[in-house]
Amino acid sequence: MPDTQTFGPLTLHCFGESGHSYKVALMLRLCGLDWQPRFVDFFGGAARSPEFRALNPMGECPVLVEATPEGDRVLTQSGVILFDLSRRTGRFGGDNTAAEAEVLRWMLWDNHKFSAQIGTCRFLMNFLPPEKRPGEVIGFVQARLKAAYATLNDHLAARDWVAGDGPTIADLSLCSYLYYPEPFGFDRADWPHIARWLDRIAALPGWAHPYDLMPGNPSDRAGV
Amino acid sequence: MPDTQTFGPLTLHCFGESGHSYKVALMLRLCGLDWQPRFVDFFGGAARSPEFRALNPMGECPVLVEATPEGDRVLTQSGVILFDLSRRTGRFGGDNTAAEAEVLRWMLWDNHKFSAQIGTCRFLMNFLPPEKRPGEVIGFVQARLKAAYATLNDHLAARDWVAGDGPTIADLSLCSYLYYPEPFGFDRADWPHIARWLDRIAALPGWAHPYDLMPGNPSDRAGV
Numbered sequence: 413m414p415d416t417q418t419f420g421p422l423t424l425h426c427f428g429e430s431g432h433s434y435k436v437a438l439m440l441r442l443c444g445l446d447w448q449p450r451f452v453d454f455f456g457g458a459a460r461s462p463e464f465r466a467l468n469p470m471g472e473c474p475v476l477v478e479a480t481p482e483g484d485r486v487l488t489q490s491g492v493i494l495f496d497l498s499r500r501t502g503r504f505g506g507d508n509t510a511a512e513a514e515v516l517r518w519m520l521w522d523n524h525k526f527s528a529q530i531g532t533c534r535f536l537m538n539f540l541p542p543e544k545r546p547g548e549v550i551g552f553v554q555a556r557l558k559a560a561y562a563t564l565n566d567h568l569a570a571r572d573w574v575a576g577d578g579p580t581i582a583d584l585s586l587c588s589y590l591y592y593p594e595p596f597g598f599d600r601a602d603w604p605h606i607a608r609w610l611d612r613i614a615a616l617p618g619w620a621h622p623y624d625l626m627p628g629n630p631s632d633r634a635g636v
Numbered sequence: 637m638p639d640t641q642t643f644g645p646l647t648l649h650c651f652g653e654s655g656h657s658y659k660v661a662l663m664l665r666l667c668g669l670d671w672q673p674r675f676v677d678f679f680g681g682a683a684r685s686p687e688f689r690a691l692n693p694m695g696e697c698p699v700l701v702e703a704t705p706e707g708d709r710v711l712t713q714s715g716v717i718l719f720d721l722s723r724r725t726g727r728f729g730g731d732n733t734a735a736e737a738e739v740l741r742w743m744l745w746d747n748h749k750f751s752a753q754i755g756t757c758r759f760l761m762n763f764l765p766p767e768k769r770p771g772e773v774i775g776f777v778q779a780r781l782k783a784a785y786a787t788l789n790d791h792l793a794a795r796d797w798v799a800g801d802g803p804t805i806a807d808l809s810l811c812s813y814l815y816y817p818e819p820f821g822f823d824r825a826d827w828p829h830i831a832r833w834l835d836r837i838a839a840l841p842g843w844a845h846p847y848d849l850m851p852g853n854p855s856d857r858a859g860v
Binding site for chain 1: 693694695711712713714715716719720737740741743744745747748749752770771772773776783787790791
């Protein structure tokens, strides 16, 4: 385990509905770090602004900015930020080299087959006007997700955590979208091993719901 | 640069149409390693077989198996394999710590927004029977990909390689699907910085086309 490092003031550019932001917000919270959220009005187009593109040309949340004597240190991509925070805090990185390789394996799978698809599906089903929701796309993504839920559920059948013997950033990455209340075709009752794993993560000291950790949620836009 | 390690016999479970497999096949080739491809009849359902699932429960190619005196060492997820090969060969990992973080950032983006979407789009447009191709899904994915091509093209406007001053595994990961001949809505003429970067990669000593590196290509199945 590396020496724990000190941090300069941390600002997380994020919004409540962003499951990718929640991965980082939850990590910051579970590590007991001081940080401030800065709301990005993603649905209002703020991530396409020149100011935001200067911060992250990929146009995505989260962005973590650490103020240091040498200037701002800017990190983007939730996976990059999670690995960086894990390395510097010595937390949630896996208890040995084999676990670390598993962490990376599942985080890549999460970015490819899991959170990426859930984020798309949830957006299309909840944050587009009803008349603009593309039914064929939603059906296609839900079918792919069903296979992904099965893969994760099977993996968790005989183990408590995704990689190694304790919670890691792979768990924090994979779980994020599954705590949101909006429908996207996931029902805990269908996936009992995932359901119990979500309860285990929610029991970690400091755990909080995404809408309690980050500003912005659907009720803010009700009637807009 | 770490000491270069020796390798036991390497077998890559792959198929020619798999851009994710090609990332690894190209890395093995550019590093001058000895390896053998083993054809996975993915379109025939082989990745869903119990034997393959025992090798990779995620049901995906590539899988790299190294025979060692202690038994087979099995790696899955192209990103995990690329990082492992880079670390052990001392090649394509980036020339400093900053480049290494950039490598991970772009590989995560590749898995989330780029190769993942291209692979889906190319499959739907080419490897499904014409009457089963879902037009709305193809249009949706192509629109998302247009934004991703723009992000990569802009990134390459003022630089030769994705991360750092030389080619890295981020380049090998991102480029893979773009060498395939089947249509998926990508035209080099629209993205000149990507086009020149593809030429630079193809000029690396040892470079070979996916269908020349791995068994299986659409002409094998012509008339099936």
